[in-house]
Amino acid sequence: MRTVEEHRAAVLRLVGPLSPRCLPVGRGLGLVLAADVVAAVDLPGADNSAMDGYAVRAEELTGAASQSPVFLPVDGDIAAGDSRRHVLSPGHAMRIMTGAPLPDGADAVVPVELTDGGASRVAVRVSPEPGRHLRRRGEDVVAGDILLRAGTRLGPGHLALAAAANVAEVAVHPRPRVAVVSTGDELVPPGSVLEHGQVVDSNHVMLCALVEAAGGEVAGAAHLRDDPLALRRLLDDPPGEPDLLLTSGGVSMGAYDTVKEVLTADGGVEFVRVAMRPGMPQGCGVVGPHQTAIVTLPGNPVSSFVSFHVFVLPALRRMAGLDPDADGSFDAVAATGWSTAPGKVEATRVVEEHGRVRPSGGQGSHVLGALSGATALAIVPAEVDHVEPGDRVRCIPLLGQEPRRAE
Amino acid sequence: MRTVEEHRAAVLRLVGPLSPRCLPVGRGLGLVLAADVVAAVDLPGADNSAMDGYAVRAEELTGAASQSPVFLPVDGDIAAGDSRRHVLSPGHAMRIMTGAPLPDGADAVVPVELTDGGASRVAVRVSPEPGRHLRRRGEDVVAGDILLRAGTRLGPGHLALAAAANVAEVAVHPRPRVAVVSTGDELVPPGSVLEHGQVVDSNHVMLCALVEAAGGEVAGAAHLRDDPLALRRLLDDPPGEPDLLLTSGGVSMGAYDTVKEVLTADGGVEFVRVAMRPGMPQGCGVVGPHQTAIVTLPGNPVSSFVSFHVFVLPALRRMAGLDPDADGSFDAVAATGWSTAPGKVEATRVVEEHGRVRPSGGQGSHVLGALSGATALAIVPAEVDHVEPGDRVRCIPLLGQEPRRAE
Numbered sequence A, B: 001m002r003t004v005e006e007h008r009a010a011v012l013r014l015v016g017p018l019s020p021r022c023l024p025v026g027r028g029l030g031l032v033l034a035a036d037v038v039a040a041v042d043l044p045g046a047d048n049s050a051m052d053g054y055a056v057r058a059e060e061l062t063g064a065a066s067q068s069p070v071f072l073p074v075d076g077d078i079a080a081g082d083s084r085r086h087v088l089s090p091g092h093a094m095r096i097m098t099g100a101p102l103p104d105g106a107d108a109v110v111p112v113e114l115t116d117g118g119a120s121r122v123a124v125r126v127s128p129e130p131g132r133h134l135r136r137r138g139e140d141v142v143a144g145d146i147l148l149r150a151g152t153r154l155g156p157g158h159l160a161l162a163a164a165a166n167v168a169e170v171a172v173h174p175r176p177r178v179a180v181v182s183t184g185d186e187l188v189p190p191g192s193v194l195e196h197g198q199v200v201d202s203n204h205v206m207l208c209a210l211v212e213a214a215g216g217e218v219a220g221a222a223h224l225r226d227d228p229l230a231l232r233r234l235l236d237d238p239p240g241e242p243d244l245l246l247t248s249g250g251v252s253m254g255a256y257d258t259v260k261e262v263l264t265a266d267g268g269v270e271f272v273r274v275a276m277r278p279g280m281p282q283g284c285g286v287v288g289p290h291q292t293a294i295v296t297l298p299g300n301p302v303s304s305f306v307s308f309h310v311f312v313l314p315a316l317r318r319m320a321g322l323d324p325d326a327d328g329s330f331d332a333v334a335a336t337g338w339s340t341a342p343g344k345v346e347a348t349r350v351v352e353e354h355g356r357v358r359p360s361g362g363q364g365s366h367v368l369g370a371l372s373g374a375t376a377l378a379i380v381p382a383e384v385d386h387v388e389p390g391d392r393v394r395c396i397p398l399l400g401q402e403p404r405r406a407e
Helices: A004-012 A157-162 A203-213 A228-236 A259-268 A299-317 A368-373 B004-013 B156-164 B201-212 B226-238 B256-266 B301-317 B368-373
Strands: A020-025 A053-056 A071-078 A093-096 A107-112 A120-122 A146-148 A169-173 A177-183 A216-225 A242-250 A267-272 A281-287 A292-297 A330-334 A345-353 A356-359 A376-382 A392-397 B021-024 B053-056 B068-079 B094-098 B108-111 B121-126 B146-148 B171-173 B177-184 B217-224 B244-248 B269-273 B280-286 B292-297 B330-334 B343-351 B356-359 B376-380 B392-397
Touching: A004 A281, A004 A299, A020 A292, A020 A368, A053 A071, A053 A120, A093 A120, A107 A242, A107 B343, A146 A157, A146 B368, A157 B301, A157 B368, A177 A203, A203 A216, A203 A299, A203 B156, A216 A228, A216 A299, A216 B108, A228 A259, A242 A299, A259 A281, A259 A292, A267 A292, A299 A330, A299 A345, A299 A368, A299 A376, A299 A392, A299 B156, A330 A376, A345 A368, A345 A392, A368 B146, A368 B156, B004 B280, B004 B301, B094 B121, B108 B121, B108 B330, B146 B156, B177 B201, B201 B244, B201 B301, B217 B226, B226 B256, B244 B301, B256 B269, B256 B292, B269 B292, B280 B301, B292 B301, B301 B343, B301 B368, B301 B376, B301 B392, B330 B376, B343 B368, B343 B392
Parallel strands: A071 A093, A177 A216, A177 A242, A242 A292, A330 A356, B068 B094, B177 B217, B177 B244, B244 B292, B330 B356
Antiparallel strands: A020 A169, A053 A093, A053 A107, A071 A120, A267 A281, A281 A292, A330 A392, A345 A356, A345 A376, A376 A392, B021 B171, B053 B094, B053 B108, B068 B121, B269 B280, B280 B292, B330 B392, B343 B356, B343 B376, B376 B392
């Protein structure tokens, strides 16, 4: 039997960071930079005022003070965003707003509260040093500066900085495109009238949601009956030309385990038993004319859900340009004890509150109620048969079901 | 001057939870339930096997033991997903897989490891109690059970549970649809050749990204010159018929503050000074024939970014059906000291690491570099002029720029 780490490594070997693509900066949210972003212009782009006040020549105000103000004629206003080129005439002041470009010839700003606020003539009650209350061109960023490093996952603030520095496009790893295929004659869509032995196909909805919650894109989705011919056709031309193909079902040892049967015959995919509960039957490899990476998940929804977090999520992270290991795993303290599978890693569905975890309910691999109430998977090592209250356990947060941060 | 709390309340008064809509369960990811979800069927839908083994009548195995096995003819296999209706003939066993439906007449399963594993005749070495190794119909969920409560933000596990219980549609609050309008003659798109006084419109990219990162949808986006007529036309028919209109720029006291000028003349929007740094000039109200809610943000990108987190995010949360206050705010410890605006709330851009925060760089309202490096806003109360190392400070995590959880 294969260990969890061995199978995780086997899945990760199938994929690498997806080829970078240049996208408009406005489409970069959540994507990972494949190259450094370099400023195209200085920020600020010009000397400008840090205060509402008056643009002046400092030397013309030598000796100005509360008791001996210097009077200057005011030669107009400059607002933020004023794109005219102003020149400050010697012996004059100009009214200037915060962020407005400094007129040529000025070398300081006097805040309005240190003047009488005059509109045509201003009494200045202070003698400023040259450079006072100015924001200098390039004081935040200089053209050519590296603004953002390759590997950064782009958030709104990163995009604002890149855009402000006049960067139109960023080189990013695209979202991994995943095709999701559930298999099984017994599966019917939600809302069907169920006949004997029919089961609602919840894996379809669940795996598509997991792909999206992991930052991937559902390239295509399909349900297949247990029909070797239909499966072969699909493998020849996976829906949506995906970067990764995910199947669920048909991989254990039943009479109708079509996925295993067809892929074993075709080669390229290895089917293994992984020492994990739930989620023992696993497979991975490459299929079809494009050698598309494939991960075959068990059909049981709870097993499939756990397997996605343990094996597929790291692969999607690597494809997106992220570190597969930095998945947000955290240590928590067991608030209660529970028994786990001897000799297997157990992925216990737990609820985390303030750093403490407890099983979220029944842990049978068929129990979806408890899965839905969980916020994390506690990954209990194979050599542990029983978690004691107070034990430290490693946890993977559930995609889209993380608790809010502690208050 | 208005307090931050007063203005936040004024913005929140403009919006309520958006009218619920029924969506296919597969489209519910990230949305908030507007009504409880009730199971349409039992889970499991039928009694089934918890083990790979043999379906039997328990009473026929009385006295079976290692030394005195009972032999039964094997009457075929039942795989998981087998939808035929099987009947167990008296005096027989049937091979059964984990999850496969129990044949009529059987009342227990004997695990394969407690037999000789025979295919046509099996030697059973144990006398099972009735009900042993069965999963009972409805043992996880009974039709009519409330599966998920109104107010739940739907994750993959919730969707799996609803789908499995044969729920085809869920009633959810839709994503808030937001139109983003940046204003200013000086603004040009990223990648332009900049002329004197021109500035790249980073607010457009930034605000669209913030809306998406907050779970909203960009209904439309536009850039307007400082032209009252163009603004009036836009207000009459905001792009994309949004639930909320966001503008940036044109709200301070410059000569070209078109947004303030037009909206003040039209009424319905109040412009105020909020005791916050950055982000003092604010406005909110309703505009146009549909009385669309509007928030007017300052044009300075850093001020706009901060104002979005403090005033717009709570409104989007309320519209989405979430608690506006449960925004993930957390207490952190100041790793260093810093000065803040006297008499104003200061939103310091900080980096959080392991529960400790420090300013991420220059805090001038024009400094985008520091904004881009930040992971949270420390909200320092108006009565605090200086944060001391070790002080506890309340922080809002930045959308899309949260740090990974502590290891």
